[in-house]
Amino acid sequence: MLANLSIRDIVLIDRLDLALGAGLNVLTGETGAGKSILLDALGLALGARADRALVRQGAEQGSVTAAFDLTPDHAACERLADNGMDHGDGQLILRRQITTDGRSRAWVNDQPVSQTLLAEIGTLLVEIHGQHDDRGLLDPAAHRDLLDAFAGNAEARAEVAAAYETLRAEEDVLSEAEASLVEARRDEDFLRHAVEELVSLDPEPGEEEKLDEDRALMMQGEKLMEELGTFHSELTKDGGVDATVRGVLRRMLRQDGPLAARLEPVSAALDRAAIELGEAVAGLEALQADLEFDPAALERIEERLFEIRRLARKHGCPAGDLPGLKERLQAKLAALDAGDEAVLAAKGRVTAARAALKAKVTGLSARRQKAAAALDAAVMAELPPLKLEKAQFHTAIEALPEHLWGAAGGDSVAFEVKTNPGTPFGPLVKIASGGELARFILALKVVLAKGSSAPTMVFDEVDRGIGGATADAVGERLKRLSIEAQVLVVTHSPQVAARGGLHFRIEKADVAGGTRTSVVPLAIEERREEVARMLAGAEITPEARAAADRLLEAV
Template structure:
């Protein structure tokens, strides 16, 4: 819902700020005062093309700001979140859009203080504001919008989801078949992969085996040096090359034990020497075992080097490290399995695609039935309302066009066109081709009232919807707008007192001249001011007692 609109140096408006609430807000004023400027401002904030003509004479730029409450606009909240434009710390409850148009014709746009493109602004605005006026940008002139309104009227969310899911399933299967078909004859590929897999399978590629291979190779390659080092160590420990370390430790302990009674700390030294002797004995045992394991075997070394050479060659071939060969082997095995089942899968896919097509057709038929029923009811209700709105003999028809396609469409098997005959005897024509702006506005109002504002857009704007009517029809137009305001926020620019009296809130636009420059001002009207404004609309410049009495009666009847 629109809560605030601020204009600065926009056309003939120097500065204006308007607050809006729920229900019907009417905007009135003398001819030429600039009533429709508010609609034009919302149009620019909805992404319409801007030019330098909207900048007030003598100003460098025009600035427009609108603030919305998103409590009744979940699609807008979702769009903001998806585009990372939601307001931090606000739980997504509010949104601000801003546009600046420079005197040279350029413009910039922001959403929640972040720069965006005009296209993004238009996308967001499509979830927030719907303008019904005498211009081409009306939402109901768009066939996708017409289909969305018909579906909302039919309340067929579950049926539309079923159709979209069936179409998505069909598309996924078709893409899989195209991918498999694009591979062509895979027999050569299978043979090549089988050869590669066999090469890798002949090798032990787990991490522990590769680590042990590296250890074995280093030991075998340095066996001579290891044996020599072990022999020399034994010689030193046994005393073959000088005093024995073990014998020297024993003699040191004997010497200290004879005098230890005189110095207790020597007992600690004796314990340490005893532990050292034990460690020497254990070291000698392990050294002897290692010496026994060492073998100067050139053939064993050659076998190890050959195996390492094969691994490095395979790693180069597959452009991986030796440690990644196991993963490569598994990857090849997975591809082989997929390729071997490709022919069988292709045959199965044909059956699956046919089944998915039938499922979509069944779901689309159910959806189409809801649309046909809703089209009949909406056509009847809207035609009746068109007659009430002063277009007697006019007719409205929702025409469903069956698509000539074999491809399941996520939106269903038909498209919609709103057709209208504005006068008796005229052939129905598409709504988007209706020439009269006033008729177009009233038809749009009739459609929205008939649909009870079921489309998701929370704010509807009607510009001069009462053009060319008066009397009892004006009363009906006002009543219908007020009824629509019970379901949606409605803004209406009007010149009829019967319509203005139905508003829950009322703004007056007036113009004045200062230093030869025309300016427009916007004022929120209180109860007394509303009565005066309605009297002016009824009686002209001079407000008679009769006009005031009629104004009071209009307000009383509306209340």
């Protein structure tokens, strides 16, 4: 609920701190005392357009702060959390500042926010209802949600939304399958030829690099063979280095006496050297065998290397990607061959999903029809006491064609009224006059109260143009509405004022430097005088005070 409203330098208000309570808060005062200023200030804190004319004359800037006490799971707190902002465990403080040059700044819990976000938060916190201002009830786009809230259709709505999303997903899969099939068939001849070429060539990963190396070695084969031959000749001439080393080693081993012991390390090293030399000569001979120049082998390598590179250029990919490309094209060809089956299966799933959605939509529509009848009866019961006995209220539900179904189902919903017999039903805003509209809104709000997410409702002169029993009926409904939510009502009716839990009088007075508007909370005796004033007018009589007592005692 709105716990506190602080206003600084707005129009005729220089400083105002207003502590509000739960239930019904009434604001009364003489015409022109400044009730509209209070509502304009509240609207500013809730994100309304900032007009520099709101800044009090002589001041450089004005500001409004609205403090709300909420549950931490309230939609406004969740909206702040979605924006990565602190919601103060349910205590929200909205602050708006405007300067004389028209610049505006906004904060929520001392965190700067845009006017757009402030307005979004504001709509979740307060509903302001005037004779020509009710966004939810006058906007047909909101009527379906209001009916569902009245009917308790949250679970049924969630099931419809889930079924709708499933259908959307299956339709996307079908579209992709059909598009893939069309594309594959368009390129089928190319695809089959490409797969045939790749399968025939059967390239292997890294094959191009290996073939390139082999080709380079074979092209240098004769020169390399000559060099290797020279190496071998020098190592093996005159018996070879290995034979020389082993001859020396044999003579060393025949030595005895002191020299033999001292030659042991030398002979061991020569023995190791002889083994290494033998292995080196054998490796050189094996290399000569491998590099034996073969013109036919070189031609085969060059032909395969050319074919690999040709296909790589043809498909616009590195040669190393050809094995992967072969697998992808084979899979695409397999998908083409199985394309009809895939599309047929996808169509079957779409048909099943559509049938499931139709069942959920039909069930939700039936719940709406039943709830609409109950809503119509409940609203109609509220109208006669509000001096709308000739009026009729009707919830029009129209079944939408299937292609217009969505996550909210397959119905359009509109609240319609007619105020005189023989006239057709029409939208609230077009049929009802200003005073009638305000009372229709009140009747609807009383019936729909439990479905409202806004913790605070403001009614601006909902009782204009009525009096007596009708005004009393308005007051009774406002009181009933205040059980479900905090209600602030600006009223000229003593019958409405008498039902308030808290009563504030708005006053305007001339002070040094100009005219100022103030808001005064009234104690019991002060309430009696104010209600008497509202009954009697300029001069408060004993009869008016007695009548005020009866009104206050009656509630």
